[in-house]
Amino acid sequence: GENVEQHPSTLSVQEGDSAVIKCTYSDSASNYFPWYKQELGKRPQLIIDIRSNVGEKKDQRIAVTLNKTAKHFSLHITETQPEDSAVYFCAASNASGTYKYIFGTGTRLKVLA
Amino acid sequence: KAGVTQTPRYLIKTRGQQVTLSCSPISGHRSVSWYQQTPGQGLQFLFEYFSETQRNKGNFPGRFSGRQFSNSRSEMNVSTLELGDSALYLCASSFGTGTSYEQYFGPGTRLTVT
Numbered sequence: 001g002e003n004v005e006q007h008p009s010t011l012s013v014q015e016g017d018s019a020v021i022k023c024t025y026s027d028s029a030s031n032y033f034p035w036y037k038q039e040l041g042k043r044p045q046l047i048i049d050i051r052s053n054v055g056e057k058k059d060q061r062i063a064v065t066l067n068k069t070a071k072h073f074s075l076h077i078t079e080t081q082p083e084d085s086a087v088y089f090c091a092a093s094n095a096s097g098t099y100k101y102i103f104g105t106g107t108r109l110k111v112l113a
Numbered sequence: 114k115a116g117v118t119q120t121p122r123y124l125i126k127t128r129g130q131q132v133t134l135s136c137s138p139i140s141g142h143r144s145v146s147w148y149q150q151t152p153g154q155g156l157q158f159l160f161e162y163f164s165e166t167q168r169n170k171g172n173f174p175g176r177f178s179g180r181q182f183s184n185s186r187s188e189m190n191v192s193t194l195e196l197g198d199s200a201l202y203l204c205a206s207s208f209g210t211g212t213s214y215e216q217y218f219g220p221g222t223r224l225t226v227t
Contacts, residue, residue, distance in 0.1 A: 032214045043203065043218040044156075051214075089156060095214035099144060100169045101205075103156035 002027040004092050006104025014112050019077045021107045023090035026071065032095035033066060033073045038106075039086045047088075048075070080111045115140065117206050117219035125225045131192040134222045136204035138185050144168075144209025145187035146216065147179060150201040162187050163209045194226045 003026045013019050025033075031052040036044035050057045050064045050073065057064050063076040073092075077084055090104040118137045126132050138145050147159040158171035162181035179189040185206075191198055201223050207216040 034214075034216065036218075043220045046215055046217065049215065091156075093214065096212075098169050099146075099161055099163070099209060100158060100171075101146065101216060102158065103148075105155040 002030075002092070002100070002102045004090060004102045004104045006090050006107060008107060009105065010108045010110070012110045012112060013080050015080060015082060017080055019075075019080055019084070019109055019111075021075045021088055021090070021109070022072065023074070023092070023104050024070075024072050025092035025102070027092065027094065027102070028071070029094045029097060030071075030092040031097075032093045033064070034091050034093075034101075035062075035064060035075050036089045036091070037086045038089065044089060077109075080109075082111050082113050085109055085111045117204060117217055119202075119204055119219040119222050121222060122220065123223045123225075125227060126194050127227055128194055128196060130194050131190065132194060132224060133188055133190045134202055134204075134224075136187045136189075136206075136219055138187070138204075138206030139217060142206035142208055142217075143185050144207045144216075145181060145185065146205045146207075147187070147189050148203045148205065149173075150203055150221070151199075156203070159189065161209075191224075196226050199224060199226045 005024045034049035038044040066073040087106045091101045093101040144163045146161040149157045160170040181187045201221045203221045205216045205218045
């Protein structure tokens, strides 16, 4: 069945350093890859997404890359700040077909001041 | 534009009881998806509704069911509650058609089964 693997499960970085979270998906029909940030006690918030016809997308300090051949996509956060500390989830979806979103198991990011 | 809302926010139920959770999507969104979030399993897909029809479902037992109304509001029901059903239940809405794929989450309903 469909599966999304996410690594690492926890990540600690010093403030100002970069953080990278990686995901691998199994369903080759996936065409939409969002990333969500969930702070403690709050709802997941969409922070960036990428579609299968694009290899990279950037929004200020956040970027996402997609390798369709390898079925890999990654989240890159540069110049990390304490407020970046949260759990990050990747997801893969066949957004124009089954409309089913499969989520990774999450990465707990801690930015140390 | 108001965001996705869920009621109630917290629920405590006893094993064997049943529960109904409600989700109101963003205005204009016709798709509502439901997820179960637990510390060990992350976000597990339950089902997705679009225009009152279930389009997809995850791998949950038949005790979990849902429906969607003509105004796109959705409810999910869990019958014969088990201790393992304790979780945060999140719904998310999207347009569900066309080329706008973004999905937005509600605050969740925290269900505790004792």
